[in-house]
Amino acid sequence: xxxxxxxxxxxxxxxxxxxxxxxxxxxxxxxxxxxxxxxxxxxxxxxxxxxxxxxxxxxxxxxxxxxxxxxxxxxxxxxxxxxxxxxxxxxxxxxxxxxxxxxxxxxxxxxxxxxxxxxxxxxxxxxxxxxxxxxxxxxxxxxxxxxxxxxxxxxxxxxxxxxxxxxxxxxxxxxxxxxxxxxxxxxxxxxxxxxxxxxxxxxxxxxxxxxxxxxxxxxxxxxxxxxxxxxxxxxxxxxxxxxxxxxxxxxxxxxxxxxxxxxxxxxxxxxxxxxxxxxxxxxxxxxxxxxxxxxxxxxxxxxxxxxxxxxxxxxxxxxxxxxxxxxxxxxxxxxxxxxxxxxx
Numbered sequence: 001x002x003x004x005x006x007x008x009x010x011x012x013x014x015x016x017x018x019x020x021x022x023x024x025x026x027x028x029x030x031x032x033x034x035x036x037x038x039x040x041x042x043x044x045x046x047x048x049x050x051x052x053x054x055x056x057x058x059x060x061x062x063x064x065x066x067x068x069x070x071x072x073x074x075x076x077x078x079x080x081x082x083x084x085x086x087x088x089x090x091x092x093x094x095x096x097x098x099x100x101x102x103x104x105x106x107x108x109x110x111x112x113x114x115x116x117x118x119x120x121x122x123x124x125x126x127x128x129x130x131x132x133x134x135x136x137x138x139x140x141x142x143x144x145x146x147x148x149x150x151x152x153x154x155x156x157x158x159x160x161x162x163x164x165x166x167x168x169x170x171x172x173x174x175x176x177x178x179x180x181x182x183x184x185x186x187x188x189x190x191x192x193x194x195x196x197x198x199x200x201x202x203x204x205x206x207x208x209x210x211x212x213x214x215x216x217x218x219x220x221x222x223x224x225x226x227x228x229x230x231x232x233x234x235x236x237x238x239x240x241x242x243x244x245x246x247x248x249x250x251x252x253x254x255x256x257x258x259x260x261x262x263x264x265x266x267x268x269x270x271x272x273x274x275x276x277x278x279x280x281x282x283x284x285x286x287x288x289x290x291x292x293x294x295x296x297x298x299x300x301x302x303x304x305x306x307x308x309x310x311x312x313x314x315x316x317x318x319x320x321x322x323x324x325x326x327x328x329x330x331x332x333x334x335x336x337x338x339x340x341x342x343x344x
Contacts, residue, residue: 071238072288079246085158086204087211089197092163100168108168128156140188141171150180157183158204165196172199213242248310253321259283260322273326280319289315298343300330307337316341 009017017031024030100108128147135141145160147153157176164171164187171187172195178184190196214221217239257268260279268276277300281293291303302319304312316332316339323330323341330341 069238069240069243070235071243072286073236074286075288076236076238078287085211086197086200087159087162088215089162089165089193091211092159093166095163096166096168113169128153140174140186142184142186145183145185146181148181153181153183154178157185158200161185161187161200161204162197165200166193170196172196173203174199176203213245217242244306244308244311247306247308248314253318256280256283256318256322257325268322268325271326273323273328276323276326280322284315299333300341302335302339302341304337304339309336312336312339 017028020031020034021028024034096108100106127149128145130146131144133142133144145153145157147156161171161173165173170190170193172190173185174188175186176183190199260266260268260276260283263283264275264279266272266275266279274295277293277295281290284290285292288305290305293303294301300319302316304315306312312335316335320330320332320341329344331344332339333342334340
């Protein structure tokens with residue numbers, strides 16, 4: 001709605017407006033609208049900046065009072081990837097119910113499901129393609145999941161299978177065939193969500209620690225996401241107890257060997273063990289696990305970032321197991337925050 005008003009402008013103000021008037025075809029109304037939009041933009045920027053400052057103040061207080069730890073985002077992402085698992089039963093029930101409402105139907109059939117899949121560009125944010133084969137009786141199907149990113153594929157398929165286990169499809173996971181960029185899963189309809197969910201657990205492993213923690217501390221994790229965004233994704237504040245559970249929940253020597261090979265083109269089994277030590281140092285520094293590694297006189301010194309003995313033990317064991325593959329085994333000699341390994 002346009003409102004007409006008569007305004008008075010001093011000549012000096014009018015002279016100041018001249019560049020804006022010229023750029024708007026000497027149209028005063030258009031020039032004023034331009035100024036109003038500029039003012040709105042600046043106000044929004046100032047408001048966002050103030051919000052960000054408040055969050056950063058909270059962030060600093062949390063760290064100064066040792067309530068939580070400041071964790072590099074690459075380390076957190078890596079840890080989450082290293083903890084694959086199956087979401088709890090019921091996680092995707094709302095999604096399945098939403099699809100039926102969106103399609104305007106009372107219950108989702110295989111045919112409806114096929115149509116729905118054909119319009120999906122990704123799965124849970126991952127760029128994954130899938131091809132479906134159905135038996136004539138429409139009680140069982142085979143899905144070919146394919147993606148360039150192997151980690152994303154391995155993480156998404158258990159989640160996807162869990163979603164299909166929910167009402168109304170209640171698909172039981174019967175067989176899983178894996179290769180680096182392709183996972184083939186055979187599904188079959190069964191009588192209950194519980195039976196279907198058990199089959200997913202048997203095929204893909206136990207319930208995920210991450211999901212359990214998110215469910216129990218939803219407000220905390222929501223705030224963590226907001227803080228990541230406000231901090232330009234450089235670091236994240238994470239409860240120390242949760243973070244230490246993350247670190248101590250897995251031994252990752254196989255993952256480390258693969259990472260060394262892909263990042264530095266160094267074969268752990270056949271390469272120079274000194275080059276492997278150097279690669280381990282670079283990876284663990286980037287992940288925020290250690291300060292540095294020193295190697296001399298057939299001894300390795302590891303300068304740890306964490307005080308927790310469980311975390312230190314996991315890091316030490318991982319390095320020892322990785323170096324065993326080079327044919328130059330090292331054994332624990334001494335240490336806590338500074339660990340010494342000696343060649344055996």
